[in-house]
Amino acid sequence: MPREPIARRPTMADVAAAAGVSTALVSIVMRDVPGASAATRERVLAAAAELGYRPDSRARLLRSSNSRLLGVVFHVQQDFHGSLLTGLYAAAAAVDHQITLSAVTPGRDERAAVNDLLQDRCEAVILLGPESPRAFLAEIGARTPVVALTRNVRHRLVDVVRTADDQGLHQAVDHLVQLGHRRIVHVEGGRSAGAAERRRGYTEAMRRHGLDAEARIVPGGADEDDGAAAARLLLAGGLPTAVTVFNDRCATGLLEVLRTSGVDVPGDVSVVGFDDSRLARLSFVDLTTVAQDVPLLSRLTVERAIARAQGETVVGREQVIPPRLVVRQTSGPVRVG
Amino acid sequence: MPREPIARRPTMADVAAAAGVSTALVSIVMRDVPGASAATRERVLAAAAELGYRPDSRARLLRSSNSRLLGVVFHVQQDFHGSLLTGLYAAAAAVDHQITLSAVTPGRDERAAVNDLLQDRCEAVILLGPESPRAFLAEIGARTPVVALTRNVRHRLVDVVRTADDQGLHQAVDHLVQLGHRRIVHVEGGRSAGAAERRRGYTEAMRRHGLDAEARIVPGGADEDDGAAAARLLLAGGLPTAVTVFNDRCATGLLEVLRTSGVDVPGDVSVVGFDDSRLARLSFVDLTTVAQDVPLLSRLTVERAIARAQGETVVGREQVIPPRLVVRQTSGPVRVG
DNA sequence: TTGAAAGCGCTAACAA
DNA sequence: TTGTTAGCGCTTTCAA
Numbered sequence: 001m002p003r004e005p006i007a008r009r010p011t012m013a014d015v016a017a018a019a020g021v022s023t024a025l026v027s028i029v030m031r032d033v034p035g036a037s038a039a040t041r042e043r044v045l046a047a048a049a050e051l052g053y054r055p056d057s058r059a060r061l062l063r064s065s066n067s068r069l070l071g072v073v074f075h076v077q078q079d080f081h082g083s084l085l086t087g088l089y090a091a092a093a094a095v096d097h098q099i100t101l102s103a104v105t106p107g108r109d110e111r112a113a114v115n116d117l118l119q120d121r122c123e124a125v126i127l128l129g130p131e132s133p134r135a136f137l138a139e140i141g142a143r144t145p146v147v148a149l150t151r152n153v154r155h156r157l158v159d160v161v162r163t164a165d166d167q168g169l170h171q172a173v174d175h176l177v178q179l180g181h182r183r184i185v186h187v188e189g190g191r192s193a194g195a196a197e198r199r200r201g202y203t204e205a206m207r208r209h210g211l212d213a214e215a216r217i218v219p220g221g222a223d224e225d226d227g228a229a230a231a232r233l234l235l236a237g238g239l240p241t242a243v244t245v246f247n248d249r250c251a252t253g254l255l256e257v258l259r260t261s262g263v264d265v266p267g268d269v270s271v272v273g274f275d276d277s278r279l280a281r282l283s284f285v286d287l288t289t290v291a292q293d294v295p296l297l298s299r300l301t302v303e304r305a306i307a308r309a310q311g312e313t314v315v316g317r318e319q320v321i322p323p324r325l326v327v328r329q330t331s332g333p334v335r336v337g
Numbered sequence: 338m339p340r341e342p343i344a345r346r347p348t349m350a351d352v353a354a355a356a357g358v359s360t361a362l363v364s365i366v367m368r369d370v371p372g373a374s375a376a377t378r379e380r381v382l383a384a385a386a387e388l389g390y391r392p393d394s395r396a397r398l399l400r401s402s403n404s405r406l407l408g409v410v411f412h413v414q415q416d417f418h419g420s421l422l423t424g425l426y427a428a429a430a431a432v433d434h435q436i437t438l439s440a441v442t443p444g445r446d447e448r449a450a451v452n453d454l455l456q457d458r459c460e461a462v463i464l465l466g467p468e469s470p471r472a473f474l475a476e477i478g479a480r481t482p483v484v485a486l487t488r489n490v491r492h493r494l495v496d497v498v499r500t501a502d503d504q505g506l507h508q509a510v511d512h513l514v515q516l517g518h519r520r521i522v523h524v525e526g527g528r529s530a531g532a533a534e535r536r537r538g539y540t541e542a543m544r545r546h547g548l549d550a551e552a553r554i555v556p557g558g559a560d561e562d563d564g565a566a567a568a569r570l571l572l573a574g575g576l577p578t579a580v581t582v583f584n585d586r587c588a589t590g591l592l593e594v595l596r597t598s599g600v601d602v603p604g605d606v607s608v609v610g611f612d613d614s615r616l617a618r619l620s621f622v623d624l625t626t627v628a629q630d631v632p633l634l635s636r637l638t639v640e641r642a643i644a645r646a647q648g649e650t651v652v653g654r655e656q657v658i659p660p661r662l663v664v665r666q667t668s669g670p671v672r673v674g
Numbered sequence: 675t676t677g678a679a680a681g682c683g684c685t686a687a688c689a690a
Numbered sequence: 691t692t693g694t695t696a697g698c699g700c701t702t703t704c705a706a
Contacts, residue, residue: 009480011682011683012684021692022692022694023683023684023685024685024686024692024693024694025692025693027685027686028685028691030684035691036691037691037692052480054455054456055456055684056456056458056682057458058395058396058398058399058682058683058684059395059399059683060683061684062396062682062685062699062700063683063684063685063686063698064684064698065685065686065698076418076422076423077419077615079416082413082414082442085413085440085442086442086445089444090442090445093445098453100438101438101440102438103426103438105419105423105426105427107423107427108426108427119391119392119393119394120394120395121346121394121395143389224616224619224621225620225621228621229620253619256593257621259596259597260596278414279561282561282562282590283562283566284561284562284565284593348698348699348700350699350700358676359678360677360701361677362676364700364701364702365675365676365701368701372675372676373675374676377675377676392700393698393699395699396698397700397701398700399682399684399701400681400682400699400701400702401682401702675706676705676706677706678704679702679703679705680703680704681701681702682699682700682701683698684697684698685696685697686696686697687694687695687696687697688693689692689694689695690691690692690693690694
């Protein structure tokens with residue numbers, strides 16, 4: 001006798017009925033935990049497949065105390081966040097956790113994005129390069145564990161996982177000095193995540209090499225147009241022999257304007273970026289850059305979020321990961337003049 | 338007498354107790370629906386604020402028949418998806434719906450992204466430029482309403498909202514012909530969403546202008562490196578006077594290689610992109626391009642998703658929106674030779 | 675305008 | 691190994 005077709009989405013009860021067992025057993029089988037015989041397991045799985053059953057994550061999350069759900073806030077306009085999301089999905093999957101996303105867009109600020117997430121009862125919230133005032137982040141931190149990824153937030157209620165931005169600039173400057181450069185400029189990132197640390201790293205490195213007098217910081221920003229503007233500034237005011245740039249996007253814009261103006265890179269000017277994003281690896285960009293360790297940053301972020309969610313005592317609110325210089329085609333020896 | 342502090346997250350019952358009303362009333366107030374007096378409303382709101390109460394979206398969704406939740410699958414690596422997300426959030430908010438996101442990353446395919454979404458009991462699933470085989474999309478369509486945005490899927494169970502890609506290329510070619518160009522090449526997008534339609538549009542337009550003999554399609558792709566490769570191909574094989582490119586990213590790479598090789602754009606070669614993405618608007622790119630109407634595409638997508646979810650009969654499975662040519666600095670009159 | 679009570683689909687404690 | 695039962699936090703009748 002053929003079974004009645006089910007019009008609504010099948011529930012656990014439907015599967016239980018079809019397999020001739022209780023819902024508790026179905027639950028056990030679907031979660032893949034011990035407690036059911038192989039035969040039952042098979043029967044339940046078959047029934048579930050036949051009905052096209054999928055567990056309802058809402059009901060599941062509502063019932064179970066630990067949701068195994070991590071909320072992530074990212075910015076749609078920042079392509080490096082795409083890399084971080086890739087890393088976070090992988091890291092979460094590795095420890096059997098889910099990720100739920102909330103985007104910041106030009107029409108939807110961080111506050112709105114976070115508020116949406118908080119209603120989802122994630123165990124913790126991960127913020128990519130948060131731009132909100134510290135007070136707001138602390139407010140969230142008081143409610144639920146918060147990890148800021150790639151931005152330093154000085155507040156005891158906010159965990160931080162970030163790259164040692166200052167070290168990144170040390171590496172960049174060291175590399176350029178080694179190539180014989182002395183007139184090295186830094187195109188800075190304004191108020192973006194990591195910008196202050198990179199500025200400081202640049203200044204420190206220049207001083208360490210006895211190049212205080214040569215140090216020069218030029219206004220830039222986080223995107224290509226900011227880099228383009230910086231390039232125009234440099235072209236107007238006299239070119240250095242090397243430039244360290246806040247990030248790859250900014251470096252790309254700068255490169256483009258320099259090249260279009262007939263400047264040879266790295267012949268006339270060497271350029272070093274930051275992030276090692278997709279952009280840096282493009283064949284026609286091939287940018288020497290400071291690489292952030294995305295897999296490690298992601299793993300530590302997920303681990304910390306979960307540790308906090310489980311109320312573990314944690315040592316070191318801030319985790320700072322060393323970057324690594326990737327030398328490509330935009331940096332070379334200073335031209336002998 | 339001070340109230341006991343609540344250790345766990347406050348629930349509706351806590352708010353009800355604090356305000357001295359029933360949970361039913363709290364529910365009414367929190368949803369902002371009629372059925373409570375102004376005084377009660379105020380009292381409940383005050384209690385909720387004091388406790389820092391937030392409704393639990395899972396419980397809410399579990400209980401209510403209509404979730405007002407739309408699932409969206411996007412690709413982290415495609416920056417145009419960022420624009421679409423921006424539009425979709427706005428369109429959903431306008432009709433009081435929520436959006437839940439699921440990302441496709443290099444390590445997480447569309448199938449995985451969709452599966453996660455299906456467990457969330459969204460009312461409908463919106464797929465940005467889906468790359469999965471039609472059979473899989475149909476399979477989802479059999480379960481839940483599906484709208485494919487910016488890609489044509491020929492299946493009765495899948496709704497489509499997309500740009501008239503062919504018209505876009507008509508506009509591009511018309512524009513170039515008007516500027517006196519005859520040797521117009523198309524750098525195509527391979528298997529990307531819209532690529533086939535754009536190829537066809539190019540061929541049609543060339544034929545309409547009696548330029549069959551000049552028509553030439555060069556392999557390209559969706560990203561900057563594909564454009565760079567196409568540029569190298571053109572440089573090696575003899576430059577046309579104008580190029581229509583699959584999308585802005587590809588056009589950007591092409592532009593960069595042309596310019597670096599000393600080609601003047603638009604003096605020697607005119608270039609037209611597609612999408613009118615952020616890239617096209619960068620000061621140093623300033624790309625003539627075919628703009629997709631993101632706000633309209635987004636609105637129609639959300640409307641259609643909701644209409645299907647509510648079981649409305651719908652006319653026109655496929656909605657095709659005309660694009661609009663945006664003339665900027667990369668296209669100009671053919672050089673008199 | 676209010677409250678009591680039933681249950682959304684699931685998990686988890688317990689009993690059998 | 692299996693089934694029974696009691697909720698998770700909310701919405702939604704229905705009656706008061």
